Amino acid sequence: MRRSLRSLLAVSAVPLAVALALVLVAPAPATADRGVVGGQPVRTVEAPWVVALSSREVFGAARSGQFCGGAVVGPTTVLTAAHCMSRAVLGRSWWEVPDLRVIVGRNDLRGTAGVEYPAARVWVNPAYEGDERAGDLAVITLSRPLPPAYVVPMARQGDPAYRPGTRAAVYGWGDTEGDGSYASTLHMATVRVLDDATCETAYPGSTEGDYQADSMVCAGLPKGGHDACQGDSGGPLVAGGRLVGLVSWGSGCAVAGRPGVYTRISAVAPLVPAHG
Structure with missing residues (x-):
């Protein structure tokens, strides 16, 4: 896909059991406007609501199996793109990915910091049209809640x-x-x-x-x-x-x-x- 859908589409698959980290580092309050191509390194403690989606079975153990990103908008609610949950990206239906995880608080994907949360539920916008790309939204419900400091508020109409x-x-x-x-x-x-x-x-x-x-x-x-x-x-x-x-x-x-x-x-x- 192009750069038309901005996902990692082809990585070797190496099955590996996921070990949950024990402790989340307490984040600083969300400071969104500080200051990816042309970017700079930033710590997850500065943007605790940024999460990585992961499957080692599909994408291999390197970089914790990361393949997409997401944003925490509620204690158990993560938003991501609908196309991240598609067969085009995963090579299978998302419910056929046994080790689908949301990684919270891991700055370096080569490490083990933070916590890997199983997805308790996934909702993919049924109105999403892959060709037109409208409504590109999926909602992942975490298996247990995060502290309020991990949540970024959503912009509403007229913001x-x-x-x-x-x-x-x-x-x-x-x-x-x-x-x-x-x-x-x-x-x-x-x-x-x-x-x-x-x-x-x-x-x-x-x-x-x-x-x-x-x-x-x-x-x-x-x-x-x-x-x-x-x-x-x-x-x-x-x-x-x-x-x-x-x-x-x-x-x-x-x-x-x-x-x-x-x-x-x-x-x-x-x-x-x-x-x-």
């Missing part, structure tokens, strides 16, 4: 964080160079929320994708250079201390004129309480 030009940050453990150089530690890239006209011009409905303002938001920089990439899918875009988007798709990574496209949280937030 000023969606204003064009707003500084935002995207987080993930994905490709940092656009060439398959996957990160072992969490990275953050600073971008700007873009106006819908710019996004519609970039993605007018060609083979590269169709930008739909009612369910998507895009972010980047005019000259490119900062962006999410493969392996960052489902990860958070945060502005003004609120979750405004989830990494969904785009053309290339950090390419000028091809900003990253995110699931618009204000559009899908009403779906979350009933299924999270």
Whole structure:
């Protein structure tokens, strides 16, 4: 897939039992706007609501089996991209992945810090259309609750964080160079929320994708250079201390004129309480 769905699609599978870490390090309060391609290392203690999705059986033991990202929006509720739960990514239905885990508080995926939570329940938006990429949302319910400090609030309709030009940050453990150089530690890239006209011009409905303002938001920089990439899918875009988007798709990574496209949280937030 392209860089059209920003996921790690092909990694060797090496079965390995998952050992839960014993203690979560207490996080600092969520500070979203501080300051992935063109990014910089950031500690999970600074962004405790950023989580990694993992399956060692499907993706191998390296980097804890990470394949997508997610964001904690409630004590037991994690949001990610619907396409992260697809056969295109997992090679099977998500319920056929016995070791699907949400990794919380692990900055370096080569280590064992933090806790790996089994998914008690997964809900994939039935309205998600893979070709059009609208409604790219899945909700994972954790097996036990996290402390309140791990939760990032969701942006709602009319939130000023969606204003064009707003500084935002995207987080993930994905490709940092656009060439398959996957990160072992969490990275953050600073971008700007873009106006819908710019996004519609970039993605007018060609083979590269169709930008739909009612369910998507895009972010980047005019000259490119900062962006999410493969392996960052489902990860958070945060502005003004609120979750405004989830990494969904785009053309290339950090390419000028091809900003990253995110699931618009204000559009899908009403779906979350009933299924999270």
